[in-house]
Amino acid sequence: MKEALNNLKKLTALDGISGEEKPVREYIISIIKDYVDNYYVDNMGNLITYKKGRGNGPKVMVDAHMDEVGLMVTHITSEGLLKFQTVGGIEGRVLVGKRVRIGETCVPGVIGYKPIHLQEKKERASAVDIKQLTIDIGSKDRERAEEKVQVGDMVAFSYDPVEFGDNKLMAKALDNRVGCAVLIELLKHSYEFDLYGCFTVQEEVGLKGAKTASYQIMPDIALILEGTTCYDVPDTKEHDMSTVSGDGPVLTLMDRTVITDRDLVNKIIDVAKNNKIPYQFKRTISGGTNAGRIQANAEGVKVAVIAVPCRYIHTPVSVMDISDFENSYRLSKRFLESLGVSIDLYREEGGKEYV
Amino acid sequence: MMHCGELIIKLSDLRAVSGRENEASDAIAEVFREYCDEVYIDGFYNVVGLKKGQASEPKNILITAHYDEIGLIVTDIEESGFLRFAPVGGVDVKTIGAMEVTVHGKHDLFGVIGAKAPHLIDPADKDKAVKFEDMRIDIGLSGEKAKELVTIGDMVSFNSPAQKMMNNRIAGKSLDNRCGVAAIVETLKELKKLNHDDNVYVVATVQEELGLIGAICASYRIDADLAIVIDVCHGDMPGTPADSSFPLGKGTAIGIGPILNREHVKAMIKLAKDEHIPYQIDPETGDTGTEAAAHAVAKEGIPVILLSIPSKYMHTPVEMISVDDVIATGRLAARYIAGREK
Amino acid sequence: MFELINKLAGAYGPSGNEKQVSALIRSILKDKVDEIREDALGNLICVKKGSGKKFMLAAHMDQIGVIVTFIDDKGFLRFGNIGGLRPQVILGQRVVFENGTTGVIWYEENIDDIKKLKLDKMYIDIGATSREEAEGMVKLGDQAVYAADTKLQNGKIISKCMDNRIGCAILVQMALNSPKTENEIYYVFTAQEEVGLRGARTAAFGIVPDMALAVDVTGTGDTPESKPMAVRLGAGPTIKIKDASVISHPAVKDRLIERAKSANIPYQFEIMTFGGTDAGSIHITAGGIPSGGVSVPTRHIHSSAEIVDMKDVENAVELLEHFVK
Structure with missing residues (x-):
């Protein structure tokens, strides 16, 4: 798992704001190309890989989205400052005082704000309106700024991964490079069934890539790998915590986009129990995942989600427990291995058969 | 061949509230027919035109612009003859008090949406917006007569004939998005002068204002290799932010953002620069609120370009656009299609 | 019929x-x-x-119904909504799980304005007095629906x-x-x-x-x-x-x-x-x-x-x- 963790760190150090996932995709291709039978990049930028199975079985899709939330330059002021809007869900409150990098050439910038000394009393106590913030790249004026940056350029947080504390990893974009890293490991093994490993795009802007990817594949079953919300910090009531870091992979039963397939989830629970892998359920039903889009594909797909709890998700300093990452991989792998011999699950009366 | 400005006025004055586009589809088909090899109206009243390409194995390019407009729908006919109504699409309730309307009943009926005289308004209510459910359409008929001519579900459109303004601008009720349809016609006109390899499918779509319905159907049925969406964006007005409103007369706004295809967008910008076609950049960090969101995820996914025509006062009966921008949009789209690598 | x-x-x-x-x-x-x-x-x-x-x-x-998202130390169940539920409408309602377990929906009573009641301030009481007892009756992810009967009365159905x-x-x-x-x-x-x-x-x-x-x-x-x-x-x-x-x-x-x-x-x-x-x-x-x-x-x-x-x-x-x- 050392290699997997290193991969994860490298992945989080790359930038892949929704719509501009290329750096992440290229890196993934460089690793997986020797492990898969075939791969291609589709119209939207999804990386679709294929591993032929040893025998018959359902067609299985494993999805991990490559993109991360970030900012986009929307205007350059005459003073050379960059106005921006968020791409995906970022809270204005976390942006002030952050280091960022812009565009393909990674131009460094900072998000400044009026010092506390100069703020009115009322301003001090209120949240910052994103519209008031600008990125400063040190330029004197618009002309100089335009030499380096253009409207439409994507902006990523500029933070390196750090291992710290008791087996914790801090990094930007753990949502969802952690899923990508697990999927990369899964592709190193072979299975009974045909496996389509999909590294999808544009999840953070409305679950876009998974929709077109699943249409191309038409899977019977899909497993979605994710980084999910976690708020196990003081002063939070237990039922509001969403998930607990270090308590194991998270199984989603329901969120705003999906009710996962009960039989499939029960199957994963059995696998976890038999292999003594810890697991937990998500305690809130907020948020959404690609599972919703994939389930609704064509005539329908049975879906399940395995996620790694990530504190401070959608900020530059998200934190995960390394054991959750490792256990997510173990659970996913054991689950996929069990699929080949548990076809009976899909042989309900009147249901589809895969023998 | 109609001049672009005249065509925009003609199109803006058609009545096609979302869900009742069938009354206008023939008129649009007739306009397309002048420039296309084939024209048909599909089962949802999308108007589809095909201008064939010259390649032996042409690719398909899809251009869509919706032709539905926001409006109202009759929800009840009261004993007194007044009509209750609900909005169809994003109608701003502030804009419809004291408005002339046409109720599309058994035949078209003139009506007005009344408003309380200022003398009669309770001072406590003066700052509140009126609610749809508190307003009525007055068609000046008795309950009996009204029920004979009007049925629940009849659509209502606004009376606001398009007119020419200074600076080659036009104001009207449904320039969102009839000016987009006019830009499609400009594209076709321009393409007539150029050689193009690819098949060009132009579609004036329905029910965009209700959730991109026509576009979802069109890009599922037409297998396209590239889609171009033409719609309106916000024109700049006092108090609007610089990154989401655009001056009139400065050219089409080329969308850039996550769901729009980067390579095509870059190529489009380069073309505009090289050919000296005026353009602006429209940063779209989300779903764009246009048919681009439908095409991008249609089937296997279609690369999408979004071209927007700045329009002031969107979703009011006096939307305003510049004819120059419509022409620039058509030129840019046509040059892009004709200049695609073989 | x-x-x-x-x-x-x-x-x-x-x-x-x-x-x-x-x-x-x-x-x-x-x-x-x-x-x-x-x-x-x-x-x-x-x-x-x-x-x-x-x-x-x-x-x-x-x-429509509810889904159990958390079971607390005292055996109360927290839940999320399945479909459109209004807090004021479900308050005090009996619900029943697939295995027949019955519960009642109640709320954290320290709220000052019942209009502001939200689902995350509500819970299901199945009469359990500890987490262990509750877990013997209901699992995380279990769903419950209204417990109510169906009556025909003067040509109308109430159900x-x-x-x-x-x-x-x-x-x-x-x-x-x-x-x-x-x-x-x-x-x-x-x-x-x-x-x-x-x-x-x-x-x-x-x-x-x-x-x-x-x-x-x-x-x-x-x-x-x-x-x-x-x-x-x-x-x-x-x-x-x-x-x-x-x-x-x-x-x-x-x-x-x-x-x-x-x-x-x-x-x-x-x-x-x-x-x-x-x-x-x-x-x-x-x-x-x-x-x-x-x-x-x-x-x-x-x-x-x-x-x-x-x-x-x-x-x-x-x-x-x-x-x-």
């Missing part, structure tokens, strides 16, 4: 867990249709074969989940009557409507009918100080013109009106400004399927005591039979 409605309303079937309803319908229609199949989302598709046009009639099987077992009952009754026609009829009992019209989409994709109808419930405007709506209980089933998810295709709407008129079946027009139906997702599937709806006027939708009129239900069956002929 009340017997059938009573049976269907008694089955347990929150969104995502419609198996009981599906099994019940399957057992009733087993020998009455030519083919029965189920898809990945749990939609039950019953086909009466024919050589003519393909009609899809969709009624969703799922009902939980008339939304939309009444639609299911109408389709089952119709399939039992087996209207004579050349057309192919798909009686589709859909899953997961209440959480976003999900089942109907995949079902429609598999069928691609020539025309589709959602058979569901609609609100009324006949209760004291209700929002204005030109629909009354007992004045006939409604022909959908528009709801929040769809404007009915004119061909579907006109066919319904024409059939209702010629068969002298009372009907009303429905414009529902809130809430969508399966028609909304069928309509945009596979390049567009002309869709509309027939609904049963229903008071107090999404409460534990919805009210429908038997006359409207019977007329709906008749209207649909004429529609597919």
Whole structure:
């Protein structure tokens, strides 16, 4: 798992704001190309890989989205400052005082704000309106700024991964490079069934890539790998915590986009129990995942989600427990291995058969 | 061949509230027919035109612009003859008090949406917006007569004939998005002068204002290799932010953002620069609120370009656009299609 | 027909867990249709074969409910909503789980304004006094639905989940009557409507009918100080013109009106400004399927005591039979 963790760190150090996932995709291709039978990049930028199975079985899709939330330059002021809007869900409150990098050439910038000394009393106590913030790249004026940056350029947080504390990893974009890293490991093994490993795009802007990817594949079953919300910090009531870091992979039963397939989830629970892998359920039903889009594909797909709890998700300093990452991989792998011999699950009366 | 400005006025004055586009589809088909090899109206009243390409194995390019407009729908006919109504699409309730309307009943009926005289308004209510459910359409008929001519579900459109303004601008009720349809016609006109390899499918779509319905159907049925969406964006007005409103007369706004295809967008910008076609950049960090969101995820996914025509006062009966921008949009789209690598 | 409605309303079937309803319908229609199949989302598709046009009639099987998201030390259950629940409406209601465990929905009483009550300040009390005891009765992820019975009173039905077992009952009754026609009829009992019209989409994709109808419930405007709506209980089933998810295709709407008129079946027009139906997702599937709806006027939708009129239900069956002929 050392290699997997290193991969994860490298992945989080790359930038892949929704719509501009290329750096992440290229890196993934460089690793997986020797492990898969075939791969291609589709119209939207999804990386679709294929591993032929040893025998018959359902067609299985494993999805991990490559993109991360970030900012986009929307205007350059005459003073050379960059106005921006968020791409995906970022809270204005976390942006002030952050280091960022812009565009393909990674131009460094900072998000400044009026010092506390100069703020009115009322301003001090209120949240910052994103519209008031600008990125400063040190330029004197618009002309100089335009030499380096253009409207439409994507902006990523500029933070390196750090291992710290008791087996914790801090990094930007753990949502969802952690899923990508697990999927990369899964592709190193072979299975009974045909496996389509999909590294999808544009999840953070409305679950876009998974929709077109699943249409191309038409899977019977899909497993979605994710980084999910976690708020196990003081002063939070237990039922509001969403998930607990270090308590194991998270199984989603329901969120705003999906009710996962009960039989499939029960199957994963059995696998976890038999292999003594810890697991937990998500305690809130907020948020959404690609599972919703994939389930609704064509005539329908049975879906399940395995996620790694990530504190401070959608900020530059998200934190995960390394054991959750490792256990997510173990659970996913054991689950996929069990699929080949548990076809009976899909042989309900009147249901589809895969023998 | 109609001049672009005249065509925009003609199109803006058609009545096609979302869900009742069938009354206008023939008129649009007739306009397309002048420039296309084939024209048909599909089962949802999308108007589809095909201008064939010259390649032996042409690719398909899809251009869509919706032709539905926001409006109202009759929800009840009261004993007194007044009509209750609900909005169809994003109608701003502030804009419809004291408005002339046409109720599309058994035949078209003139009506007005009344408003309380200022003398009669309770001072406590003066700052509140009126609610749809508190307003009525007055068609000046008795309950009996009204029920004979009007049925629940009849659509209502606004009376606001398009007119020419200074600076080659036009104001009207449904320039969102009839000016987009006019830009499609400009594209076709321009393409007539150029050689193009690819098949060009132009579609004036329905029910965009209700959730991109026509576009979802069109890009599922037409297998396209590239889609171009033409719609309106916000024109700049006092108090609007610089990154989401655009001056009139400065050219089409080329969308850039996550769901729009980067390579095509870059190529489009380069073309505009090289050919000296005026353009602006429209940063779209989300779903764009246009048919681009439908095409991008249609089937296997279609690369999408979004071209927007700045329009002031969107979703009011006096939307305003510049004819120059419509022409620039058509030129840019046509040059892009004709200049695609073989 | 009340017997059938009573049976269907008694089955347990929150969104995502419609198996009981599906099994019940399957057992009733087993020998009455030519083919029965189920898809990945749990939609039950019953086909009466024919050589003519393909009609899809969709009624969703799922009902609103709650899902257990956390069990605390003292044995109280926290929950999330499945479908549209209003805190003030579910407060004090009994709910029942699939295994028969009963609970009551209550709230953290330190709130100063009951109007501000939110679901995360509410819990289910199953009478347990510790986490261990509770976990012996209910698991995380278990779902519960209203516990309430079904009464016929003066021609009206008062019951939980008339939304939309009444639609299911109408389709089952119709399939039992087996209207004579050349057309192919798909009686589709859909899953997961209440959480976003999900089942109907995949079902429609598999069928691609020539025309589709959602058979569901609609609100009324006949209760004291209700929002204005030109629909009354007992004045006939409604022909959908528009709801929040769809404007009915004119061909579907006109066919319904024409059939209702010629068969002298009372009907009303429905414009529902809130809430969508399966028609909304069928309509945009596979390049567009002309869709509309027939609904049963229903008071107090999404409460534990919805009210429908038997006359409207019977007329709906008749209207649909004429529609597919």
